[in-house]
Amino acid sequence: MKTAVIVFPGSNCDRDAAVALERATGKPAEMVWHGNAELPDADLVVLPGGFSYGDYLRSGAMSARSPVMEGVIAHAKSGRPLVGICNGFQVLTEAGLLPGVLMRNADLHFVCKTVGLQITNNETIFTNGYASGQTINVPVAHHDGNYFADDETLDRLEGEGRVAFRYTDNPNGSARDIAGILNDEGNVLGMMPHPERVVDEALGGTDGSALFASLVEALQ
Amino acid sequence: MSKLTQMDTAEITPEMVKEHGLSPEEYDVIVQRLNRAPNYTELGIFSVMWSEHCSYKSSRFHLAKLPTTGPQVIQGPGENAGIIDIGDGDAAVFKMESHNHPSYIEPYQGAATGVGGIMRDVFTMGARPVANMNALRFGEPDHPKTQHLVGGVVAGIGGYGNCMGVPTVGGETNFHAGYNGNILVNAMTVGLVRTDKIFLSAPSGVGNPVVYVGSKTGRDGIHGATMASAEFDDDSDEKRPTVQVGDPFTEKLLLEACLELMQEDAIDAIQDMGAAGLTSSSIEMADKGGLGITMNLDVVPQREQNMTAYEMMLSESQERMLMVLKPGREAEAKAIFDKWGLDFAVIGETTDTGRLILDHNGETVCDIPIRPLADDAPKYQRPWVPTPDAAVLSADQVPAPIDIGEALKKIIASPDIASRRWIYEQYDYTVMADTVQIPGGDAGVVRVHGTNKALAISTDVTPRYCQAGPLEGGRQAVAEVYRNITAVGAKPLAITDCLNFGNPERPEIMGQFVGCLEGIGEACRILDTPVISGNVSLYNETNGQAIPPTPAIGGVGLLKDASKMTTKHFKAEGDAILVIGGGVTGHLGQSIYLREMHGREEGAPPPVDLEMELKAGNFVRGLITEARVNAVHDISDGGLLVAVSEMALGTALGADITVDDANTPLHALAFGEDQARYVVTLAPGDVTSVTKAAEAAGLTVSATGTVCGSSLTINGCAPISIDELTELNEDWLPTFMGAE
Numbered sequence: 001m002k003t004a005v006i007v008f009p010g011s012n013c014d015r016d017a018a019v020a021l022e023r024a025t026g027k028p029a030e031m032v033w034h035g036n037a038e039l040p041d042a043d044l045v046v047l048p049g050g051f052s053y054g055d056y057l058r059s060g061a062m063s064a065r066s067p068v069m070e071g072v073i074a075h076a077k078s079g080r081p082l083v084g085i086c087n088g089f090q091v092l093t094e095a096g097l098l099p100g101v102l103m104r105n106a107d108l109h110f111v112c113k114t115v116g117l118q119i120t121n122n123e124t125i126f127t128n129g130y131a132s133g134q135t136i137n138v139p140v141a142h143h144d145g146n147y148f149a150d151d152e153t154l155d156r157l158e159g160e161g162r163v164a165f166r167y168t169d170n171p172n173g174s175a176r177d178i179a180g181i182l183n184d185e186g187n188v189l190g191m192m193p194h195p196e197r198v199v200d201e202a203l204g205g206t207d208g209s210a211l212f213a214s215l216v217e218a219l220q
Numbered sequence: 221m222s223k224l225t226q227m228d229t230a231e232i233t234p235e236m237v238k239e240h241g242l243s244p245e246e247y248d249v250i251v252q253r254l255n256r257a258p259n260y261t262e263l264g265i266f267s268v269m270w271s272e273h274c275s276y277k278s279s280r281f282h283l284a285k286l287p288t289t290g291p292q293v294i295q296g297p298g299e300n301a302g303i304i305d306i307g308d309g310d311a312a313v314f315k316m317e318s319h320n321h322p323s324y325i326e327p328y329q330g331a332a333t334g335v336g337g338i339m340r341d342v343f344t345m346g347a348r349p350v351a352n353m354n355a356l357r358f359g360e361p362d363h364p365k366t367q368h369l370v371g372g373v374v375a376g377i378g379g380y381g382n383c384m385g386v387p388t389v390g391g392e393t394n395f396h397a398g399y400n401g402n403i404l405v406n407a408m409t410v411g412l413v414r415t416d417k418i419f420l421s422a423p424s425g426v427g428n429p430v431v432y433v434g435s436k437t438g439r440d441g442i443h444g445a446t447m448a449s450a451e452f453d454d455d456s457d458e459k460r461p462t463v464q465v466g467d468p469f470t471e472k473l474l475l476e477a478c479l480e481l482m483q484e485d486a487i488d489a490i491q492d493m494g495a496a497g498l499t500s501s502s503i504e505m506a507d508k509g510g511l512g513i514t515m516n517l518d519v520v521p522q523r524e525q526n527m528t529a530y531e532m533m534l535s536e537s538q539e540r541m542l543m544v545l546k547p548g549r550e551a552e553a554k555a556i557f558d559k560w561g562l563d564f565a566v567i568g569e570t571t572d573t574g575r576l577i578l579d580h581n582g583e584t585v586c587d588i589p590i591r592p593l594a595d596d597a598p599k600y601q602r603p604w605v606p607t608p609d610a611a612v613l614s615a616d617q618v619p620a621p622i623d624i625g626e627a628l629k630k631i632i633a634s635p636d637i638a639s640r641r642w643i644y645e646q647y648d649y650t651v652m653a654d655t656v657q658i659p660g661g662d663a664g665v666v667r668v669h670g671t672n673k674a675l676a677i678s679t680d681v682t683p684r685y686c687q688a689g690p691l692e693g694g695r696q697a698v699a700e701v702y703r704n705i706t707a708v709g710a711k712p713l714a715i716t717d718c719l720n721f722g723n724p725e726r727p728e729i730m731g732q733f734v735g736c737l738e739g740i741g742e743a744c745r746i747l748d749t750p751v752i753s754g755n756v757s758l759y760n761e762t763n764g765q766a767i768p769p770t771p772a773i774g775g776v777g778l779l780k781d782a783s784k785m786t787t788k789h790f791k792a793e794g795d796a797i798l799v800i801g802g803g804v805t806g807h808l809g810q811s812i813y814l815r816e817m818h819g820r821e822e823g824a825p826p827p828v829d830l831e832m833e834l835k836a837g838n839f840v841r842g843l844i845t846e847a848r849v850n851a852v853h854d855i856s857d858g859g860l861l862v863a864v865s866e867m868a869l870g871t872a873l874g875a876d877i878t879v880d881d882a883n884t885p886l887h888a889l890a891f892g893e894d895q896a897r898y899v900v901t902l903a904p905g906d907v908t909s910v911t912k913a914a915e916a917a918g919l920t921v922s923a924t925g926t927v928c929g930s931s932l933t934i935n936g937c938a939p940i941s942i943d944e945l946t947e948l949n950e951d952w953l954p955t956f957m958g959a960e
Contacts, residue, residue, distance in 0.1 A: 009561060010469050012385020016653040035559075049651075051383040054469025110378045110646045141382070141648040197653045202667065202782060204658075 001219050003029040004042035006072065006088075008063045013049035013086065013196065020196035021046065024212035032068060039071030043219045044081045047072070047088030049141070049194060059102060059144040060090030069095055081125055081215060082188045086142055089180075089190035098183055098190045099157070100149030105142070106173025112141040114204070116168030117179055117193060121161045124182060125218035126189045129210030136207035138193040140171055140179075145192040147174035147181075157181055165191060232257055240267035246598055253592040261530045261578070261586050266593065268496035268534060269503060272758050275597035278724035279756045282734055286741045286751045292713050293750055299420060300341040300492060302752025303413070304714045306778050310668055311415045312675055313347035316355070316408035316718040316774040318757035322463040323405040327372025331405045332380040332466040333538055338409045339384060340492035343475050344541065346419040346482045347411030350652060351666045352381045354391035354407050355679040355718065355772040359400035361635050361956055366395070369403050370643075371957060376466075377407070378646040383468035384475065387655050388647035389664025392679055395635040398687075401762030406718040406755075408774040410677055412668060419482060422508035423489035423544035423570050430502070430513060430568040431550070433557050434474045434540035437498070438523035440464050441536025451723055451761040470539040470562070477560040478541065486549035493540040499533045501542040502568075503576060507594035509544075515568030517580040529578055529585040544570055604730030610688045613809035613823030615888035624890055625940040627817055628861055628932075631891070632945050634816045637858050638952035639869075656782055662707040662854055667782050674782035676710035678775050682857070683768040684810050685825035690732045690769055694739020695828040699895060701775035702747050703854035706837040707898060709785050709844035710777030715744060717754040717773055722766025724758045732769040733758075739828075740771060746830040747837075749775060786844050788853035788866060790873040790927045795850055795901040797875060797925035799860060800914050801836040802829055802896035804881065804922045806888025812858045813891035832896040832919075839917045840898045848906055855897040860923060861890040861934060863899050868932060869946045877925035877934045889923075890934055901927055 003021045007014045014031065021029040021044075030040055034052075039045065053062035063069070069091075076082045076097055084092040092098040105111055114137050119130040130136065149157070154176055157163050165180035172192070180191030195208030237247045240263055250258055250266050258266060268274060276283065288296040294311055295303035301315035319334025339349045354377055359366045381388045386409070441464035481487065489509065491501040498520070506513040517532050527535075545553055550566055557564035571577075576593070578586040621627035631637055644659035656674055657665035663676040680700040686693030698715065705712040717740060722729040744751055760767040779785055808814050809823020843849045855863040864875055879889045902910060904926075911921050931939035 010383070010472050012383075012472065012651060016651070019653060033559075050385060051469060051472070054383060054467070054472075056469065109375070110382055110648070112382075112648045112650065113645050139650045141650060143382075194650070197650045200653070202656050203650070203653060204656075 001025045001027065001216060002042045003044045003046065004032050004040060005029045005046045005048055006032050006034060006068055008034045008052035008066060010052040010054055011048050011050035013194065016196045017046045017048040017085065020199045020208065020212055023199055024216050034063065034066040034068045037067045037070060039068060039075055044215055045072060045075050047084040047091050049086030049088060052087055052091065055144065058094065060087060060094040063091045064094035073097065076188050079185060079187050083126065084190040085194060085196065086192055089192055090144060092188065092190040097188050098181055099153050100147055102144050103146040103148050104144050105146050110143040111171050112139065113171065114139045115171050115193065117165045118168055120163045120166050124164060124186055126211055126214055127164055129214035129217065135168055137205055138195055138207055139197050140193045142192055145172040145174065147178045149175060164189060232263055236263065240264065241271055242267050246270060249598065254588060261533060262588055264530045264534050265499050265586065268499055269593045270597050274496050274500055276756055277598045278600050278602050278758060279733065280599050281601050282737050286737065287745045288750050288752065290748065290750045293752055294415065296752050297754060300344045302714065302716060303345065303418060304752060304776065305415065306673065309415050311413050311418065312776055313342050313345050313411040313413055314409065314716055314774065314776055315341050315753035316406055316716045316772065317341065317755040318718050318720055319405045319407065320402060320720060320757050320760055323373055324403050326463040327369045328376040328379065329463050329465050331373040331376030333464045334405050334407045335377050335380040336466050336468060336471050336538055337494050338407045339386065339471065340494065342409045342411035343478055344419065344490050344492045345413060346417050347413035348479060349386045349409045349411045350654065351410045351664060351675065351677055352386050352388040352407065353664060353677050353679050353774060356391065356393045357399045357404035357770060358395050359403065360397040361395050363400045367957060373405055374643050374646050380466055380468045382648040384472050385651050387649045387651050387666065389649050389655055389666060390659045390677060393640055393643060394683065396683065396768065398768040401765055402760040402767050404720050404767065404770055406772045408679060408716065410675060410776060417482060419487055419490050421489050421491040421505050423505055423511060424509060425488060426511060426570050426572045428488050428544045428547055428570045429550055429566045430515060430570065431543045431545055431553065432520060432540065432565045432567045433543060434562055435467060435470050435537055436521040436523035436563055437532055437535050438537045439527065439531055439535060442531060442534045451759050464536050464538050466538050473560040473562055474539055474541065477557050477562055481553055481556050484552065486546055486553050488544040488546050490541060490543045493542055495536065497534065497536050498542065503590055503593050505542065505544060506576065506590050509570065512571035512573035512575045512590060513568055514571055514577040517578055519565050519567050521563040521565055529580040602724050602730045603727045604734050605727045606731050607690050607735055610824040615806040615808055615885050618808045618814055619818065620885055620887040621817060624886060624934060624937045627887065628865065628940055629945065629948055631812055631816050631858055631862060632865055633948035633952045634812065635952065636812060637862060639950045640953065641950060642953040642957055656785060657708060657787060661787050662704040665708055665779065665785055672782050674779040674785065676705045676708045676777040676779055678704035679772055680704060681770055681772045683770045684821060686732065686736055686769040686771065688810050688823065689825045690735025691739040692825045692828055693769065694736035694771060695743045695830060696825065696895065697771055697773045698740055698743035698747060698749065699828050699830065699833045700856055701773045702749065702833060702837055703898065705775050705777035706841050707786065707852045707854045709841060710779040711841060712747065712749050712775050712777040714752045715749045715773050715775045717751055717771055719754065719756045720760055720767060720770040720772065721758050722761045729766055736769055736771045743830055747834055784845055784847060786849060786852045789851055790867050790871045790901060791850040793873060793927055794904065795927040796904045796907045797877065797899060797901050797927060798907065798910060798921050799897055799899050799923035800840060800919055800921055801898055802832040802894060803920045804889065804892065804894050806884040806892035807894045808888055808892055811891060811893045813887065826893050826895050828895050835918055836896045836898065839914060839919055840900065843900065843910065848910065849900040849902045851901040853899045855899060859891040859893050865932060865945055867899060868942045869949055872930055872942065873927050874929040874931040874942050875925050875927050877923055879923040879935060886935055897922065
């Protein structure tokens, strides 16, 4: 299984994502510079967290227009899995691959803490290693994680089982406690929490491991 | 002089000299050394290099007395940061630095650029920053500026560190009226480097290209170093333009570009442009290499038009580096900086003249010898008077509370003891996925990436102790760092110091400085934690009112096996509790109890027995290494009862404590701040053997107990609900900041 992590200027969870991917797949992830117009052949692509372009303009807005995004969009359109974590989620919404936007946290402060996440839908390639309704503990660390979409979109996301994770104690004001969503086809996941930071018992938990394991399972 | 520009030939007046923070005597020395009057640019250059901030002119004499060497030290003071050996070819690079003056004037940018500056110091040496820490002091909560300053400083620290992707893993925060007019923002960064990939600031070759990389130069921060070397008055707000503006995104790019270039063998020397920007970076590099430097200011990347030589040399624009490359390596270096979208300009070369020569618009605008600027900067043996000894306050001079439980509730919710969650949750403390102990514990702990080793980091000082007894306060600051690092199971290896004091021209302030330094030096010698880097911040005064002496200490220790690490929280019902360490007198002088319950700040600070600290530390660390204890916490502010509470907070586990000492009042046993003590929990079956071993090691087991129930009891006194204590402890800061 081949994996790739996109590195934007200002990405800062690229190494963390690569470490988690290597742990899950046994093979190093390929690090892809944002300026590359072409994406190497990969089964799974991850857009990592960070502050790409300093979050100047709007979080994710500049990266969504990077040369590499053409390849990322093609990858998604081909039905292969794509995950955006934190800043990666923001990039996915700015690129139009996922609906909605991520606004400044409701209390206006950056928030870093471990939050409870309920697995809302475990019948996805990203979450089938979890039990439906299971609560896992995963850290968040963001300033702009307040998910917003119009009611119609939110109803559709919920109706179609495209809400993957919900906060059990909403840290940022997200609509309907949404922490992670899927695209229509179910192959693109965007989530604010950082599963790649909880794949090692020494770091206080391994609740993120099943996400990567689910993908390995689905792709092998 | 014939080629100097018109503006630069303006005659230097005594007013100009004064505006530049130089004394008439210092100006005379400049004239002597140059054999002529300086021009305006040269005066500016001398003024920043000879500012207190850059020259350490008041402190150097005393700093020289600190221990700075040891087998663990790879690089002591004098470089961008210090370096210690942590085995297996790995080294830890660290330093703490102040950004006090700018943070008071503009808290967000002041704090942010403080964090940016200290991270640059660390990655300049080739290290990837892996942990940030801070030590913050604010005025009393009721002061009209405090809330605004706390909010701005915390957001600024988070804004910069979070964007850089470096976890902020701990720190300390105090509130005291003594900081109403001068807050303290001390930032520390720890980085990791392979011992064969360390970069220093001394160039070795003549004719090597001098390269400018990073952000463009603007007019911001001109005279920042001079501002940081003067007192505040009522007009300090007017100094806002001297505060720099941070761009953490550019610094992240600069970090990655520098580390990428450092994989190649292309750099001869490198120095970040911090205080005094292009001036100090070029002069310090040339001085260290025993060389000269010529630079053409026309090619310095500039953000604004028509900048003068003076402005370019004194700008403190952030996110810039100066490098000397090995000859012929310009193209490959430029390719890397181009990739990261950063400016790269060859602006000069090293020479054998020993002079700093600057050309601008086709004319020589500066031609001065480097040695007097750097090495021969003035050095003062300022007069000082020792701080008079404070009388020791005995326990019976401090009234007992009506109810121990009510006293604990008040103290646990007091500004200096309350939970710092509101602060640290604004810092990304888990990025880099190596944080094994998050903020809120005794020390922040980060794993050395890809290994099972970890670094434990703590910042501490107790200013009220330093104020009452500088010598004891200096000792205690180092001892507390030592205990905090020990309490997580690590061996303390070295420290960095950030020495914040008032105006050194006042003998009593200088006396505080000398006293604290003596205590720090003594503690570092006995505890074997040499000082490998540091920073001095003087003139922290407003309208003649000085801050309490605040020599913040940042320490780093090594855990050879991160899986052995301990935390302070109670683990299991039924565990036994032991308090191990030095003897107990119930020392209430300068205690939190005395201040919070009686509004008194009196008496001598608790005496520090450094040999006892060493013995207790080695013993407790031994217990941790042998996995014989389940939770460990050092006793500091608030004494035994606060320490035990902190182990229980948030766990829903309570404790029953017994102190068998009929001669000391209970409130002194509960809240006395006697040093060199740890609270440990362990399996009940190990109590006898551990007690015997402790006594054999010359230590005292001063209290015993059991982890049980959901409340806290001491000597049978009314139980205090842990849930209630937790709520009180957690609520104070969010409530205080809530009205933001």
